[in-house]
Amino acid sequence: MQNLTIIGNLGDDAKQVDLKDWKPFLAFSVACTRKNKAGESLTQWYNCRTSNLALLEHLTKGKKLHISGRPDFSTFTDKDGEAKVSVNISVDRIDLI
Structure with missing residues (x-):
């Protein structure tokens, strides 16, 4: 099993997502700068959900x-036509710092 741990800042307020045939969850983005x-x-x-x-x-x-959780990666094309990788985390643990 893979696990990813990050420390970063929320890019915006978390949003509750309600989809048909899914349990409600929170979605939010975290920025890590170095x-x-x-x-x-x-x-x-990082796109996160809990x-x-x-x-x-x-x-x-x-x-x-x-944050720590299970990572999953997907690809997308940005507005300039460049292929990018999206890092998504199914969050198992969140600590406010």
């Missing part, structure tokens, strides 16, 4: 989080 050897900031975005609906009021834009 500096490369040249001192430039590089940001990686079934813990009680966290909705706490998952607000800018909050720092420690």
